[in-house]
Amino acid sequence: MQESREEKLNYIMGKIRPFNDFPSKGVLFRDICPLMKDHKALCATIDLFEEYVKQTYPMVDFIVGLDARGFLFGPLLAQRLGVGFVLVRKKGKLPGPTESVSYTLEYGQAEVEVQADAVEKGQRVLLIDDLIATGGSLHAACELMKKCGAEVLGCLVLIELKGLKGVERQGSTPVFSLFQY
Ligand SMILES: O=P(O)(O)OC[C@H]1O[C@H](OP(=O)(O)OP(=O)(O)O)[C@H](O)[C@@H]1O
Numbered sequence: 024m025q026e027s028r029e030e031k032l033n034y035i036m037g038k039i040r041p042f043n044d045f046p047s048k049g050v051l052f053r054d055i056c057p058l059m060k061d062h063k064a065l066c067a068t069i070d071l072f073e074e075y076v077k078q079t080y081p082m083v084d085f086i087v088g089l090d091a092r093g094f095l096f097g098p099l100l101a102q103r104l105g106v107g108f109v110l111v112r113k114k115g116k117l118p119g120p121t122e123s124v125s126y127t128l129e130y131g132q133a134e135v136e137v138q139a140d141a142v143e144k145g146q147r148v149l150l151i152d153d154l155i156a157t158g159g160s161l162h163a164a165c166e167l168m169k170k171c172g173a174e175v176l177g178c179l180v181l182i183e184l185k186g187l188k189g190v191e192r193q194g195s196t197p198v199f200s201l202f203q204y
């Protein structure tokens with residue numbers, strides 16, 4: 024029998040493991056490795072993203088994933104939707120002409136980069152990552168996509184850390200999350 028949305032959410036939630044003080048003191052790290060390891064949880068996660076995107080954004084051209092954990096879910100979702108996948112990488116990993124934007128993390132400083140020809144002007148994109156904390160990574164990636172001429176429809180994440188107000192940082196760009204902590 025087909026599982027309900029609630030059953031899928033409950034099952035997936037049981038596969039997200041909290042770790043105190045990682046990677047530095049005071050950070051409660053949400054570990055998705057058990058979810059990735061579990062076929063049923065992984066399928067259910069992509070089912071829920073797929074259902075949302077098909078209902079909300081049937082006109083999306085590309086799924087854009089953030090380095091590194093956006094690469095875990097993005098290509099699986101893109102394949103289900105029948106669209107391509109674009110990589111937003113940390114600086115220095117992509118060959119050829121690139122565009123970049125710098126940003127601040129919950130625990131550090133970084134810069135995101137995309138190949139300059141990754142998207143064409145006016146193409147509609149959805150960004151995906153495992154988690155939104157301060158929202159710096161997604162904000163930088165959205166800015167990067169806009170710099171390349173793409174139309175950012177919205178962002179998808181598995182987990183939103185509500186206390187860090189990352190969604191507010193995205194301004195009018197909608198952020199869909201499966202879990203809020
Ligand atoms: O909302 P923010 O405060 O920007 O934080 C969220 C980002 O931090 C984590 O990635 P991280 O940069 O640690 O890299 P990783 O995916 O390579 O582990 C996470 O996967 C998000 O990409």
Ligand SMILES: Nc1ncnc2[nH]cnc12
Binds near residue numbers: 052053054129156184
């Ligand atoms: N608390 C957290 N858990 C997992 N990944 C993160 N990335 C940024 N903050 C994080």
